[in-house]
Amino acid sequence: MARRRLRLGVTVAALLAGTLAALPGHAAEPEPVDYTLEVDPTRTGARIDDSMYGVFYEDINRAADGGLYAELVQNRSFEYDPADHASYTPLSSWQTSGTADVVNDSGRLHERNRNYLKLGGGSSVTNSGYNTGFAVQKGKRYDFSLWARTDAGAAVTVSLGDAAGSLAEAGRISARGGWTKYKLSFTATRTSTTGRMTVATDRPAALDMISLFPRDTYKGRANGLRKDLAEKIAALDPGFLRFPGGCLVNTGSHEAYEESSGWQRKRSYQWKDTIGPVEQRPTNANFWGYNQSYGLGYYEYFLFAEDTGAMPLPVVPALVTGCGQNKATDDPALLRRHIQDTLDLIEFANGPVTSTWGAKRAAMGHPKPFGLTHIEVGNEENLPEEFFARFKEFRAAIEAKHPGITVISNSGPDDAGPTFDKAWQLNREAKVAMVDEHYYNSPQWFLENNNRYDSYDRNGPEVFLGEYASLGNTHYNALAEAAFMTSLERNADVVKLASYAPLLANKDAVQWRPDMIWFDNARSWGSANYEMQKLFMTNVGDEVVPSAASATPVLSGPIKGAVGLSTWATSAAYDDVQVTDAEGKTLLSDDFSAGDGQWTKAAGTGSWSVQDGAYVQSDESAENTLVTAGDASWQNYDLKVKATKKSGKEGFLVAFGVQDTGNYYWWNLGGWNNTQHAVEKAVGGAKQTLVQTPGSIETGRTYDLRVEVRGRQVSLYVDGEKWGGFTDDKVAEPFRQVVTRDKATGDLIVKVVNAQASAARTRLDLGAEPASGTAAVTTIAAAPTAENTEDARPVKPVKSKVDGIGRSFSYTFPAYSVTFLRIKG
Structure with missing residues (x-):
């Protein structure tokens, strides 16, 4: 994710000036526009890999803690610090009663978890959770845990409540001796989104890692993921999961943690910090302005990829910063260490249990290798020559030890320009296997650039379109992206992977728009873009069937204004x-x-x-x-x-x-x-x-x-x-299409985007008689300015059937719509 300035308007209406007569309540509807669409089933176009469409996850918009990571307690280990954010203290999100002091000394739970809480007898602390508070549902189970140390023994009482009273029966723990983990479970007696959790002790005690998890996580995993969010991602049927970023990969310090000198704050995301027991994982300052606990780490990402059937695709820092920082680290020893860390990561993912890092994976509960095949080095560097010098060293080391791994490079933060051109030149000259492109543009750009990949060198590096979006969450934005996706499929021989970005946004902590899935503490909803991505991702097909459509009549004229x-x-x-x-x-x-x-x-x-x-x-x-x-x-x-x-x-x-x-x-x-x-x-x-x-x-x-x-x-x-x-002579063609074949069924999937106020009256020629005269139809049609919210879903797929399907037939595609016709081959 590039931290670039987004200059956005407040509405899509200006873009659609003169077209809104087609909407309900307006006096007149535009006349339909006539098209032809011809399919040639005797030829085969590009093969589409199962992994083509995937998801890109970055901890932006508080996507992890307070989001996908199901932990309900904020600042559970008292590690927040003013060095991370001016408003932070070790007691951020906590309210104390009685004697409570945060301590950083040799009595800590672990070297990487440096702070802990000393609570006096008869004292308590209350956590406010994220945003509005703890979201709990009546009848659901919640698992509490903490680490405690007490010399004289203490009775620790745990309670959940909100302004209206208790939310669960209070629990009691008898703590005694050195650092020990204690557990309780609660059943919520009421539903609330404003809960608070209070921990009280009758005698002095040291406390750390105070945690509350819903029992019902995704796939029931401990230290797991928030179920509704994970299920929405899984419903996309992602072919890959790119993680963990984004700007937080290649920004911040690249130095290692040194126990003797203490924890370096604002470090780049380094995978070794994020595995092992959660109480031994540090808290780090996120590039996006808040802290991340690393409870959701590389092991959990690999598990999530496995649980969703996605190919894991981790990104590691190349020691050249981006996202506005633009500097290269000239330290050979540091570079060698990061290269070795990357080799260790591949061993962690793929090594046998007898290997050093494979043993660590097995110890965490997964003796079977994860089957890593792709890894990306760097993200959106604006210094292409400095980046590429380091990339080549990473690639050489990886290919020498793990020759089956595809090492992915990148082309900077934009779709064109000097950085893009230089990066692609270097990638081509070095015969890089795959190059990651990122761009965020207007809907107009996506409609104008449908032929972007038609002329890419088929003998050059393949393309990973790792981040793209049309700068809005309206139906019209989704239509423009859908029109562009027809070109991605048509060019699937060179565009091998593609993912919309960003994936998640907490509505109460937004740093970037647009986003695919939105959520608050209790609810989640897919944007219009989500609905469109899901339609394409779950109806890909295995190969492109060549087809051609007529164009929309365009009245071109001079630039005026x-x-x-x-x-x-x-x-x-x-x-x-x-x-x-x-x-x-x-x-x-x-x-x-x-x-x-x-x-x-x-x-x-x-x-x-x-x-x-x-x-x-x-x-x-x-x-x-x-x-x-x-x-x-x-x-x-x-x-x-x-x-x-x-x-x-x-x-x-x-x-x-x-x-x-x-x-x-x-x-x-x-x-x-x-x-x-x-x-x-x-x-x-x-x-x-x-x-x-x-x-x-x-x-x-x-x-x-x-x-x-x-x-x-x-x-x-x-x-x-x-x-x-x-x-400026590119045409923003509103009528786009692609046809693919599902080889298992023989079905043709005719995908048509009509991003205009007029219906598209179309004569289709399939080139052969289909096996059935009936086709399954999925349509997404809405007002161009429509947006999905927590309370309304105007942009959604509608399924139907249509008869009269033959070799040649007519079909009218609605205004502002995407239609998939599944026709028996």
Whole structure:
């Protein structure tokens, strides 16, 4: 997961302007559009591997503790620390009564679990759990445990309750002697989402690892997973499970834990920290701003992959940081240690019980090897040469000792640009087996780039599309992704693995949107994207059957729109704005001597004022401060402006082709914390990058900027020198399809996406007479702005049957729909 800035609009409605007449309550529905779809069953396209579609899990949005990991107690080992987060203390999520002190001394439970609680006689501590509190269900069993040490013996009482009273009969433990684990179980007498758990003692006692788990975990496993979340993931029938990230893999310190010097906080995710008895696993500061207990560790990930039938695909750090940090570790000894850790990981997964790390796996309860076949080194590094030098050392060591393992590289955090190009060059030259691509783009991008992989070299590295999403959880976002997935299947000979990202989001702790599965303490629900992913993932087929469809009639025209100025976390001054048409006629001229009356400000767009004859945005904290001038019908014009950065993090944003605040182009000079120049296109508030190069803007220097718009071609100049340009001529085709065959049944699966307001009236030719005149139909259709929530599920599959299926037949695919026709071969 890349920690990049997401510039999102607030609605998809702007993207769909002019199309909503098709929705209920509007006066008219658009006329259907006619298509043809021809299938050639005599030929066979790409073979689709069983592992093609999988899931990517990262502990973001509090996906682990308080989420997939079923533990109900937060900060169970008193390891929270201000070094991790300014608001943390060792007693975060705990309330004390009487005498209670957190101690860090040689009397601790374990070297990696450094803090413990000393509770005085007659004292108690109460844990508030995650978010609103403990979620318990009437009649369900809950398993409590703690470690205690007491010299004189103590009676420890444990109770569950909420503001309305008791939630279970209190339990009692008789503790005596050195550190010992004690257990109780409770049956909830009421359902609550605001529970609290109190632990009290009649005599002084040391306590640690205070835990409460639902008995009913996924597959009934101890130290297990929250059942509803795990079941939703399992229902996707994932072909692989990529874990544990993401940014938390390649960020933070890569140093090892040293017992003599204590625990290094904010370390990268290192697998050896996460196995063994849970009381011996450390708490670490997560890259995403909170702590992770490592109760959910590599062993549990391997088990989850096995339980869901998924191929395990771990990611290990390559000692080159990414996600905005961008530095390489030059320490040969440290590199050798991480390479050895990776070899040990493969042995942990696959080694016999007689091997060092295979024995550790067996001791945890799994003597049988996990059957690891793929491993990824690194994640989204922005320093391709530094990364690749280290990657080659990892690969050489792995292939020498484990020649059957596929070692996966990556291409950085974006779908294009200098980093992407350089990374792919290095990967091709070194004949890397597989390259991981990541991108988060607008729905428009996904509709425009259906042919992305058509031209990839079939003799070059295979592609792992490890993270992608269309920047929203509406039905329209899911439709755009579905349209793109038809191209992934069509190109399954080169795109071997693909996973939407991120997987999970706690609605009360969101750091990234969109997300596939949402949850609170008691409920979970699949987004529109989840429903679409599930439809594709459970109806893949084994091979592509070649097919072709007619295209949607498109009325192309020139780029049209007004002009604009903006900033992002920056104060800048603009002056001498001039817009002229292709014949030199002045459309707009403003030196701001008469004020800013020609400019329109949207609500909350920073602090604009005329100062010293220039138009200045002075609020350094404001983001996207767009002001506009001119006419939305303008075309074929030149825009000139003088721009000066006064202070702040970035540079200039000069907009053109502005239709409204969600639909425009802008030239982003000094974006991404003043490291990149780019042109971005916004459609419906979601952006895609058209051009990008490294670069920065100097504070105090005045730049002469010029934008020339001619038809759909744009040229850009800085101080009279051409900076770059582009032609925006890709078509966002709303009608996409792919046909696959289920070899076990002989069924054809015709998959059609219709991402437009008009129904698609289609004549299909299967190329041969089917075995049955009836087809099973699964349809997902909804309003484009529809979103699934905890209380409503407007985006869901509907099953039906249709008769009259022959070699040639007609079918009308609804507006804004995905339809799967399963036809007997």
